[in-house]
Structure formats: structure tokens, C-alpha cells
Amino acid sequence: MRRKLLIPITIATIALVAAACTSDTTSSGQSGSSGAPIELTMWHGYGKVVDNQGQTNFEAKSLTDLVDEFNSTHPDIHVTLDYIGSNDHALEKLTVALQGGLQPDITYQYGTSMPQLAEAPGIMDLTDHVQESDFQWDDFVEGARAAATVNDRVMGIPALIDNLAIVYNKDLFDAAGIDPPSADWTWDDFRTAAKALTDPSKQQFGLGFPIDASEDTVWHYDAMLWEAGGDILNADNTEAAFNSDAGVTALTALTDMAVTDKSVFLDQQNVGKIDTLFNNGKIAMDITGPWALSGYPDVNYGVQIMPEFPGGSHATIAGPDMWVLFDNGGGKGEAAWEFMKWFTAAEQVKADSLEAGHLPIRNSVVDESGFVDEFDKKFPGSGVFAENLANVTKARPVLATYDQISTIMGEAIVKAMLGQAEPKQALDDAASQVNDVLQGA
Amino acid sequence: MATVASSRPGAPSFARRALRSDHLAGWLFVLPSVFLVALFSIFPIIWGFVLSLQKASLISPNRPFVGFDNYTRIASDPRAVKAATNAVIYTSLFVPTSIILALFLAIALNQRIRLIRFYRLAVFIPVAVSTIATGIMFLWVFDANFGIANWALGGVGLGPFGWFDSPTGAMPSLVIMTVWGWLGFDTIIYLAALQGIPQELVEAAAVDGASRWSTFRNVTLPLLGPATLLLVVWSTISAVQLFDEVYFVTKGGPLGATSVPVFYIYRLAFTSLYGFGAAGYAAAIAYVLFIVILILTLIQFWLGNRVVHYSS
Numbered sequence: 001m002r003r004k005l006l007i008p009i010t011i012a013t014i015a016l017v018a019a020a021c022t023s024d025t026t027s028s029g030q031s032g033s034s035g036a037p038i039e040l041t042m043w044h045g046y047g048k049v050v051d052n053q054g055q056t057n058f059e060a061k062s063l064t065d066l067v068d069e070f071n072s073t074h075p076d077i078h079v080t081l082d083y084i085g086s087n088d089h090a091l092e093k094l095t096v097a098l099q100g101g102l103q104p105d106i107t108y109q110y111g112t113s114m115p116q117l118a119e120a121p122g123i124m125d126l127t128d129h130v131q132e133s134d135f136q137w138d139d140f141v142e143g144a145r146a147a148a149t150v151n152d153r154v155m156g157i158p159a160l161i162d163n164l165a166i167v168y169n170k171d172l173f174d175a176a177g178i179d180p181p182s183a184d185w186t187w188d189d190f191r192t193a194a195k196a197l198t199d200p201s202k203q204q205f206g207l208g209f210p211i212d213a214s215e216d217t218v219w220h221y222d223a224m225l226w227e228a229g230g231d232i233l234n235a236d237n238t239e240a241a242f243n244s245d246a247g248v249t250a251l252t253a254l255t256d257m258a259v260t261d262k263s264v265f266l267d268q269q270n271v272g273k274i275d276t277l278f279n280n281g282k283i284a285m286d287i288t289g290p291w292a293l294s295g296y297p298d299v300n301y302g303v304q305i306m307p308e309f310p311g312g313s314h315a316t317i318a319g320p321d322m323w324v325l326f327d328n329g330g331g332k333g334e335a336a337w338e339f340m341k342w343f344t345a346a347e348q349v350k351a352d353s354l355e356a357g358h359l360p361i362r363n364s365v366v367d368e369s370g371f372v373d374e375f376d377k378k379f380p381g382s383g384v385f386a387e388n389l390a391n392v393t394k395a396r397p398v399l400a401t402y403d404q405i406s407t408i409m410g411e412a413i414v415k416a417m418l419g420q421a422e423p424k425q426a427l428d429d430a431a432s433q434v435n436d437v438l439q440g441a
Numbered sequence: 442m443a444t445v446a447s448s449r450p451g452a453p454s455f456a457r458r459a460l461r462s463d464h465l466a467g468w469l470f471v472l473p474s475v476f477l478v479a480l481f482s483i484f485p486i487i488w489g490f491v492l493s494l495q496k497a498s499l500i501s502p503n504r505p506f507v508g509f510d511n512y513t514r515i516a517s518d519p520r521a522v523k524a525a526t527n528a529v530i531y532t533s534l535f536v537p538t539s540i541i542l543a544l545f546l547a548i549a550l551n552q553r554i555r556l557i558r559f560y561r562l563a564v565f566i567p568v569a570v571s572t573i574a575t576g577i578m579f580l581w582v583f584d585a586n587f588g589i590a591n592w593a594l595g596g597v598g599l600g601p602f603g604w605f606d607s608p609t610g611a612m613p614s615l616v617i618m619t620v621w622g623w624l625g626f627d628t629i630i631y632l633a634a635l636q637g638i639p640q641e642l643v644e645a646a647a648v649d650g651a652s653r654w655s656t657f658r659n660v661t662l663p664l665l666g667p668a669t670l671l672l673v674v675w676s677t678i679s680a681v682q683l684f685d686e687v688y689f690v691t692k693g694g695p696l697g698a699t700s701v702p703v704f705y706i707y708r709l710a711f712t713s714l715y716g717f718g719a720a721g722y723a724a725a726i727a728y729v730l731f732i733v734i735l736i737l738t739l740i741q742f743w744l745g746n747r748v749v750h751y752s753s
Contacts, residue, residue, distance in 0.1 A: 092711045095499045116717050119501035203586055212692055268606040268695050269580055277587075403713040414696060418608070437716070 037078040038335040042067070043094075043107040045087035058294075062356035066348055070339060077335045079106075087321065091116075094324075103326045105336045108159055111147035111320040112215065115400040118150040124325040126154045129337050139346070139362045143395045144320035150398060156322030157340050158361045162289035163316045163388050164223050166190075166304045167296070167381065172197055172204070172284040181285075181304035183314070187224070187253045190285075190307045191261065197284035198263040206263035208274035208283040209254070211417050213410035215403070216270055219317050219396070220287055221413050224250035226315035226394050227308050232405070237397050238438055240431035242409060243424070249309055251416050251423035259419040266417060289319070290359055290385040303381035305388050318392040354378060359386050401437050408433045493724035498717050499710065511725035520715065521726060523697050524705040527612065531701060532680040534616045540672050542620065543627030544665070550628065551635045561632070565625035572622070572685040579618045580605065580690060608698045611691055615699055619686055623679075627672050634668035635661070670745040674738055681734055702730050 046060040060083070067079050082104065084093050091113045097103045098120055109117060117123055130137040137145065137154075144158035166181050173180045178193050194206025210216045222232060230246025233239065241247075258264040265283055267273050275295045277283045286292065293301070308314045323340060327333025342348065346362050350371070353360045357379040360366050366386055376383025396402060412430035415421040421429075468475075493511055497504035515521050550561050567575065582590050583604035594600040604614045638661060646656040684703040687693060693700035693708070708714050709723035 091713075095711055099499060113713075116498065116500055116713055119498070119503065121502045212694055213696070214692075265586065266606065269690060269692065271577075271580070271689075273580070273584070282587075400713075400717045404716045407714040411696060414694070418695065420608070420696070 037076050038331055040077060040079045040106060040332060040336055040339060041082055041104040042079050042339075043082050043084045043090070043104045045084060045090055045108055048083060059356040059358070062352045062358075065355070066343060066352060070342055074338070074342075077339060079339055094120075103328070105326055105328055105332050106340065107324050107326070109156065109322050109324050111144070111156075111158075111322050112396060112402050112406075114147060114155055114322060114324075115150050115398055115402065117324055118153065118155045119400075120326075122326045122328065123155060124327050124333055124337070126157065126325065126337070127152075129341075130154050130157070132341075135341055136346075136362075136364075139364050141318070141320070141361060141363060141389060141392070143318045143392045144361060146395045147320045147398060148322055156324045157344055158320050159323045159344075160321045161359050161361050161389065161392075162291060162319045163359070163385060163392055164220065164287050164289055165306060165316060165385055165388050166285055167278070167288055167292060168285045168302050168304065169278070169281060169283075170300045170302050172281060176284075180302055181307070183305055185304070185307040187227075187307045187309055191253065191257055191263075194257050194263040194285060195261045198261065203282060205265035205277075205283050206261075207257060207285045207287070208265045208267060208278060209258065209287070209417070210270040210274065211266045211268055211414045212270035213407070213414045214270065215406050215410070217410045217413055218406045219319065221250060221254070221409070222396065223287075223306055223315060223317040224253060224309075226317070227306060227312045229309070229312045231394065232409075233397050233434075233438075237399060240405075240434040240438070242434075243427035243431040246309075246312075247427050248424050251413060251427060253309070254413070255416050255419070255423055258417040264417075290357060290379070290382050293379065293381050294357065301381060303384040305384065305391060313393070314391050315393055316388055316391045318389070318395070357382055359389060404437050405434050408437070489724045489727060492721050493728050495721040496718055497721040498713075499720045501718070504721070507721070511722045512729070514722060515726060515729060520697065520700065520705060521702075524700050524702045527697075527699060528681055528683070528701050530612055531616065531683060532677060534613070535619060535680045535683075536673060536676045538616065539620045539624055539627050539676060540669065543624055543631050543672070546624065546628045547631030547635055550632055564628050567622050568625040570622070573689055575618065575622050576686060576689040579614075579621075583614050583618075605691055606695060608695045611695060611698045615686060615691060618690070619683070622686075623676075627676070630668055630672055631665065634665050638664045666745075666748065670741070670748075673745075674741050677737055677741065678734055681730070681737070702726065706730070 044060075044063060046063055047057045049057055049060045049064055051057045064081060067081055071078055084090065087108060087110065090107065090109050094103060094107055094109065094117075103120075103122060129135070140158050141161050144161050145154075148154055148156045148158055168181055170180060173193075176197055178196055181190070181193070197206040198204060209220065225232065225242055225247050228246035228249045230244045230250065231241045234241045254264075258266060265274065265277060274283060274286060274288075275292060278286045279296050279298050281299065287306070293303075305314050306316050323344075325333065325336045325340060327336070344361065346364050349360050349362045350365045350368070352358055353365060353371075353375060359382070360371070365371060366389065372383045372386050375386055397405075399405070408430045412421075412426040416423045416426040492504075494506055494508060495504040496507045496510075546564055550557065550564065582588050585591060585601060585603050585606050588604065590604065591601040594602065603610045605611050642660050642664070643656060646660050651659070682703050683701050684707065687699055687701055687704045688707070691699040693704050705715075706723045706726050709716075709719040709726070711720075713719075
């Protein structure tokens with residue numbers, strides 16, 4: 001409860017205010033004056049280079065190495081990294097910082113936050129910048145460019161792109177005598193396998209699925225919706241479309257497994273249980289992204305693209321994240337752009353992919369001969385994810401109300417997966433709520 | 442002193458008098474505290490009220506005034522009604538459970554037995570454990586498939602229960618977790634109150650032939666009145682403001698079963714899960730919550746003055 005936290009919070013606040021006041025005066029003294037480099041602050045959520053277990057965190061190391069390289073080759077700009085905790089809370093942190101005018105110069109944000117961030121004071125409109133001939137904006141993955149673009153204005157630079165695929169435990173498939181997932185799997189094949197891999201006596205589940213009704217729940221469903229040939233909203237984003245037959249097919253596939261077969265470990269809190277259980281051989285299949293692979297050191301895993309529905313596709317969903325720039329005056333805005341241009345150039349993107357295991361955000365890097373093999377060798381399974389980017393054909397709507405739509409859809413999905421509503425009914429109810437939101441009610 | 446000075450002929454100016462007066466020294470002494478209170482309490486209270494009259498997101502500087510629209514919206518918002526209902530359910534389970542259990546524990550810990558300090562420490566330790574640690578522990582203890590709670594209850598033929606995963610079980614599970622975490626605090630308050638009861642009164646009752654139960658009922662319990670009032674008021678205020686455990690463990694789920702007002706306010710103001718530009722609406726709910734807590738507290742003190750006869 002609150003009281004327990006009150007004293008530490010008060011102390012921390014006072015300390016922060018004091019720190020903020022002091023750093024403010026120094027930074028304003030530095031910028032503008034010639035000689036001293038322009039100081040930039042860059043928020044990220046990759047963690048510490050050496051984590052609490054003493055393990056090297058290669059995502060953080062890769063970022064730090066690149067920033068160090070930039071700082072040493074660009075004496076007029078100095079970028080300071082600031083780890084601000086999980087990216088899940090990056091928007092909240094930025095919201096609070098904006099209240100005090102203490103926003104960083106560069107910050108990592110989820111792509112779905114872009115329409116809201118577009119209204120933030122001081123955010124840099126990069127529409128003209130990205131057209132600079134040496135930047136090659138068209139080289140960025142299409143879905144990521146779409147997510148960065150709000151009302152035809154480019155408000156961020158793609159930082160990372162993920163996609164969903166099946167990660168499965170090869171040993172559990174062998175033990176059950178089932179063929180591992182193939183590239184032409186249907187959701188019926190998936191359901192049969194999940195059921196066969198479920199063993200209550202061993203507390204083993206075929207699939208793990210997050211049902212915290214967050215965007216994590218929803219984007220898993222979105223991929224299936226697209227595989228069934230449906231879409232979230234209609235073409236001009238004025239009406240819900242997920243309660244179509246395709247939407248019902250997709251949700252029914254989930255309820256068949258969760259409610260009828262009970263072959264799904266339903267994670268209500270979604271704070272890491274699925275990863276832990278998968279790594280302990282209690283879950284046979286996880287629909288997840290490349291970031292999860294490093295959490296499965298104890299499992300002999302394989303990766304396969306998403307199943308399809310009859311007449312549908314093997315579509316997947318991409319979660320593009322963004323670097324957002326703020327112009328905090330004194331030439332900092334242009335300096336931030338100079339850094340970003342260097343940081344997201346093909347050479348740096350490739351270096352980061354091979355060190356951190358991130359899927360390349362630029363197509364030219366994926367297409368480079370030999371890259372996928374080298375990448376997959378270094379990060380087993382990641383090659384499938386890199387090639388799976390080709391299955392990213394649709395993006396979530398870029399709307400300021402998207403999070404609200406996602407919440408409504410998430411609650412419908414969870415309701416159905418807990419067996420409290422029929423898929424059709426749950427989706428119809430959600431669609432009418434979403435339509436209210438879209439009409440500004 | 443000030444009056445004496447001003448009655449003299451050729452009295453010093455107002456500024457001089459003010460400088461010499463005791464008031465100035467007093468204000469100077471409390472100035473740092475006044476400044477902090479103003480900065481962290483009074484300013485946010487005023488700013489929050491202004492915000493509650495606006496349609497505002499904390500990101501966009503565009504914040505039109507909408508009068509009291511944010512307040513009138515609350516009653517017709519199903520999520521707000523759900524959060525309020527959950528707060529009532531939680532408070533009415535948490536407050537009596539924690540206070541009654543604390544009373545029993547305090548009496549048990551007030552005995553002269555071996556290792557009493559160890560037992561007292563054991564009861565208090567959960568209070569010192571961070572909420573997040575408590576949360577992680579209970580997430581696994583109450584895991585529907587792998588948790589020790591279902592394993593133990595299964596051993597005596599009960600369950601399995603869904604605990605945090607079940608829309609009906611999540612709230613009771615939350616009550617169990619928070620009672621476990623906060624029992625030590627209530628127990629310490631009761632223990633202190635018990636030790637403050639003069640032994641003569643208990644002995645006098647025994648001399649008069651009162652049974653142990655009768656002594657407890659007629660001597661001890663009334664003397665614990667002030668402590669009970671404190672705990673009821675304090676627990677109610679904290680229960681209505683429940684946040685950390687919900688934020689970390691249940692995230693308001695499943696299906697809003699544990700969504701409570703402060704958690705809803707937080708999500709409205711700092712996330713866009715319930716719409717972009719809801720910070721003003723969040724501030725309005727916060728104001729209503731403040732008034733509800735104020736009224737609850739006043740009622741409790743009024744009732745307390747009628748029921749609590751002794752003060753220590």
C-alpha cells in the first residue's frame with residue numbers, strides 16, 4: 001500500500017528535484033558555448049551491460065559500444081546513455097518528464113505510442129530529415145516506417161523490429177513422438193500437437209499464452225486474425241472489423257485450445273512465468289519473438305513460422321519500436337539527428353544485429369549475402385525470425401486511440417479464453433465499444 | 442513583548458516590530474517544512490483540481506477547460522463503478538480480517554513464553570519485506586498449476602483453486618496477500634496498547650472474581666478502544682488507496698476483478714489504455730476519492746467518540 005512507499009518516494013523526489021535543478025544549470029551553460037561538446041541524453045530500456053547475475057547483457061553492450069564509438073569519432077557531440085527501466089513503462093516515464101520539462105534528447109518508445117507522442121511539445125518532426133539522400137529511409141522495413149509516420153509526418157526512427165513465430169521444445173516433441181512444426185502447418189495441426197503435448201500428470205502444457213488483456217495478448221491475436229484473412233479495423237480506420245468471420249475463426253482456435261482442450265497455460269499476470277516454464281520444459285510451444293530466445297538456455301528449441309488458417313496466410317505481426325527525438329534547444333536537436341543518422345546507418349545496424357541478436361531494421365542488411373546464415377549461427381533460431389519479416393504484411397492502425405481499442409479487444413479475448421463468453425459474442429460486444437471510441441463518444 | 446514595544450512613544454515601524462517579533466523566528470523555523478508541504482502537497486492538490494476541470498493528456502500541451510464534465514462522467518463509467526465496487530469489497534474484507542487477526546496475534550505475543558522475541562520478529566518481518574518481493578512470492582505460492590497453496594490444499598482434498606487467475610478468486614487472494622503483508626504492523630500497535638494497560642486493573646478484576654473472558658471483554662477490550670480506532674481509520678484509508686499490489690500482481694485483472702480506484706486513476710492518467718487525454722478525468726476521480734476518504738474518516742471518528750470511552 002502507498003504508505004509503505006511514502007517516505008522513500010518523498011526522499012527520492014527531493015533528491016531528483018535537487019539533481020534536476022543542478023544538472024539544468026550545467027547543461028544550459030554548456031550548450032551554445034563553443035569548444036565543449038553538445039551533451040545529449042539517450043533513454044533506453046536494454047538494461048545494464050553486466051546484469052545482476054554477473055552475465056553480460058549483449059543488447060546493452062552493443063548499444064554502449066556503438067555510443068562509445070560515436071562519442072570518440074564525433075568530438076563535438078557527447079551522448080550519455082540512461083537506462084530507465086523496462087520499455088513497458090517508457091511512455092509513462094516520458095509523460096512525467098515532459099511535465100517537468102526534463103525530457104531527454106533521444107528516447108526509446110513503442111511504435112504504438114507514436115500518435116500520442118506526435119502531440120508532445122518539443123518532439124522533432126523528422127519528415128524532411130529522413131529524406132536526406134544519404135539516409136536511405138526507404139531501406140527501413142516497411143511496417144516500421146508506417147508505424148513511425150503519423151498523419152504523413154515522420155515522428156520517429158525505427159529502433160527495433162520483432163515478429164512472432166513458434167518457438168518449440170524439440171525434446172518434448174520427440175518424447176511425444178510428434179513431428180515438429182513445419183512451415184506449412186495449419187492451426188488444426190497446431191491444436192492437435194498442443195493437445196498431445198499436454199499432460200496434466202506432469203503439469204505440462206502444449207502452449208503458453210498471456211491473458212493479461214494487455215497489448216501482448218492482443219498482438220498474438222492480431223497475427224492470427226491476419227492469418228485468417230481478417231483485419232483489426234476497416235480500411236479507413238472508421239469501424240471495427242475484427243468481429244468478422246475471420247476474427248471469430250481466430251479467436252475460436254484459441255478457445256478450442258484454452259477452454260475445450262485445456263492445453264494452454266494461461267498467464268494472467270504476464271510477468272515472466274511462461275518464459276520460466278518453457279525453459280523448464282513445462283510448456284512445449286511458445287508464440288514469441290526473438291528477444292525470448294536468450295531466456296531459454298536450458299531447452300533444445302526450434303523456431304518455425306506461424307501456422308495458417310485454410311485459405312489464409314502465414315502472416316505474422318511486427319512490433320516496431322522507435323527512437324523519438326526532442327529538440328531541447330542550443331543545437332541539441334540537430335546534434336541528436338546527426339547521432340541518429342549515424343546510429344541507424346546500415347553498418348551500425350548490422351553490427352548491432354550481430355552483437356545483440358536484434359533483427360536488422362534495414363532491408364539491405366537482411367539481404368546482404370551470408371548475413372542470415374551468420375546471424376542464425378550466432379543466435380540459433382534467429383534466422384527464422386529474420387526471414388519471417390517477409391511475412392509482415394500488415395500493421396496495427398496508427399491512431400491515438402489505438403491503446404484504448406487494444407484494451408477493449410484484450411478484454412474480449414480474455415473473456416473468451418476464460419470461457420466466460422462465446423468468441424462471436426465477445427468480439428461483437430468489443431466491436432461496438434470500439435466503434436464508440438472511433439466515433440469519439 | 443510586541444505589545445509592550447508598540448506602546449512606547451516613538452514606536453518602531455511595522456517592519457522593525459515584525460523583525461523583533463517571536464512570530465518571525467517561528468515562521469523561519471518552520472519555513473523548510475512549510476516549503477516542502479507546499480511543494481509536495483498543496484501545489485499538487487491545487488494543480489490536480491485545475492486538471493480535473495480540463496480535458497487533458499499529460500503529453501499534449503493542449504488542455505481545454507470542460508467545466509465539471511469530468512465529474513459528471515464518473516457515475517456513467519462502468520470501469521469507475523467497477524473500481525468503486527471493488528474498493529468497497531476489498532475494504533470490507535481487508536479491514537476486519539486484518540484487525541481481528543492482529544488482535545489475536547497481539548494477545549498471543551503478549552505472553553511470557555520462551556522465544557517470544559523471535560515470534561514477534563517473525564510476525565513483523567512481512568511488513569519490512571518489499572511489496573514486489575511479496576508479490577513475486579505470492580504469484581508462485583498461489584499459482585493455479587504449480588503453486589504450493591494448491592498442492593497443500595490438494596493434500597487435504599480441497600481445490601484446485603484459480604487464485605489470482607480466477608475472476609472470483611482474485612480479490613480474496615489479494616486480501617490474503619495484503620493481510621499477510623500488513624498484519625505485523627497492526628499487531629505491533631495492538632501489542633503496544635496491550636502493554637500500556639495497567640496491570641492493577643486486570644488484577645482488580647481477578648480479585649473481584651471475573652473470569653478470564655470476562656476480564657478481557659470488560660477490561661482489556663475497552664482499553665484497546667483508541668488503538669482499534671486508530672487501526673480502523675488507518676486501515677480503511679490504506680485499503681481505499683490500495684495500489685502497489687494490484688499494480689504489480691494482478692494488474693487489475695482478471696477482467697477488472699481487482700481494478701481499484703487508485704489503480705484506475707493511474708492507468709487513466711499515465712497510460713492511454715482507457716483513452717488518450719484522460720488525465721483530467723483521472724484527477725476528477727482522485728478528487729472524488731479524496732472526498733470519500735474524508736467523509737469515511739469523519740464518520741469513523743464520530744462513531745469512535747461514541748464507542749471509545751477510554752483514552753490512554
